[in-house]
Every structure is written in C-alpha cells, then in structure tokens.
Amino acid sequence: MNILIVEDEIIPATYLKKILINAGYCVIGIATTSQKATQFVLEKRPDVILMDIMLKDNISGTQLAKEIYFYDKNIIIIFLTAFSDNEMIEDAVESKAFSYLLKPYRDREILATLELAKSHLRNPKKVTHHDNATNLIELIDGYRYHKELQRLFLNNQEVHLGAKVLELIKLLCSHPNISFEIEYIIDFLWDISKNQQTLRSLIHRIREKTSPNLIKNVNKFGYKISTK
Numbered sequence: 001m002n003i004l005i006v007e008d009e010i011i012p013a014t015y016l017k018k019i020l021i022n023a024g025y026c027v028i029g030i031a032t033t034s035q036k037a038t039q040f041v042l043e044k045r046p047d048v049i050l051m052d053i054m055l056k057d058n059i060s061g062t063q064l065a066k067e068i069y070f071y072d073k074n075i076i077i078i079f080l081t082a083f084s085d086n087e088m089i090e091d092a093v094e095s096k097a098f099s100y101l102l103k104p105y106r107d108r109e110i111l112a113t114l115e116l117a118k119s120h121l122r123n124p125k126k127v128t129h130h131d132n133a134t135n136l137i138e139l140i141d142g143y144r145y146h147k148e149l150q151r152l153f154l155n156n157q158e159v160h161l162g163a164k165v166l167e168l169i170k171l172l173c174s175h176p177n178i179s180f181e182i183e184y185i186i187d188f189l190w191d192i193s194k195n196q197q198t199l200r201s202l203i204h205r206i207r208e209k210t211s212p213n214l215i216k217n218v219n220k221f222g223y224k225i226s227t228k
Helices: 010-022 032-046 061-071 084-092 107-122 161-172 182-190 196-209
Strands: 002-006 024-030 046-052 076-081 101-103 135-137 145-146 151-154 157-159 214-216 221-225
Touching: 002 010, 002 032, 010 024, 010 076, 010 107, 024 032, 032 046, 046 061, 046 107, 061 076, 076 107, 101 107, 101 221, 151 161, 161 196, 161 214, 161 221, 182 196, 182 221, 196 214
Parallel strands: 002 024, 002 046, 046 076, 076 101
Antiparallel strands: 135 145, 145 151, 151 157, 214 221
8 A cells, every 4th residue: 555645844754654664554755745745646646645734835735635636536535633623624524535633643543544544445335444343332323433543433434523523422432321411521521611502512413413313311411322
C-alpha cells in the first residue's frame, strides 16, 4: 500500500513517515503544498493520503481532497488535524474523507486506521475489521463502537460524527447498558455550566444521524447506550 503524506510542517511529517516505514508501509513522498500533492497524485498514484486539514497555502485540505477525488475517486484520504471542533469535523465529512486523526499522533491509532484503509482497498464495499474483538462493542441496530479508534460503525462503514458526539458515545460505551446521570454527562462533556437543553440537543443530533434507539433516556434520570 503506497502512502502519500501531505503536511506543510516538516518535523511532524518526518515523524509520521518514520512511524509508517517502521510498520512496513511504503511512503512515496511528503508534499508540503497542494500543488506538490496534486503532482504526486498524478504521477505516483498513491493508495492512501494522510493530509493535514489546515494547509498553509491558498487551499484547505478539504478543498484539495475534492480536487484529488476528481482525478481518482478511489484514493483513500485520511485527514490529520489538531482541531476537534464540530465545524472542522463536518468539513472533513463533507469532503468524503475516509477518516480523520487528531494530533498529536498516536502510533496505534494511526496504524489501526491504516489497517481499516487496507481492508477497504481489498473490498471497497465492505470494510472488514481484523482488530482484536475486544476493541469492538456490539450495539443495537447493527452499530459497533471501536474503542481504540473511538469511532462508530454501521455495516462496517464508519459513521461520521462530530467531536462532541463521539465524546458522549465514548463515555456511554465505557459502561454500556448502565445509566449515566444527566449532571455527570454535562460535567464530562463541557466542564462548564450547561443546561439540560444543550445535552438534549446533542442527543437529538445523534438520533437523527444514527438510530432513535441507540441512546436511551432512563426515567428522566440519565442516558445509556445499549448492546444487542
């Protein structure tokens, strides 16, 4: 599997390259600008691109991703970002990226995501998880939560969700089928005073994007996530 790194800061790019090479991957190059990235795509045809979502030249990573898909819609793009706000994640989702990784890099998370990418390349219609089964929590309605990647999947396809939504799902999946008090959830997610309406709005967004049954209200006491 040939990998291109698109990162305009050479130190993190070099560190990332070292991780990949030590894991046995072929890194075909490091592109520090969108122009160089496009040139690599046209000349080298990478299988996977690890791309900083905030490039310093006159084009964002999400815009560049859309251009790259114009040349080759089968390339897998994984965004690298130091930001975890909802707007940034929504930009990544809109650009049809395969996944995203938060900086600072965690070796295991990078390699686990690349294993998913490798499976997707072998069978684009269905990603097969080869991870240890203990990483996966089987939820209701066909959903699965991957603890190491901290991602939600449906039919082996990632469900792209905002950072705050993923934080809530991570909390509930730490003890599935157990209710968490509303006040505890609010303190965990925001660490500042928030009213219950903020949490209800977040739950509503989750139900709209997943299943109405995934997260359940327990007698107005709190919320829980259920396994199948």
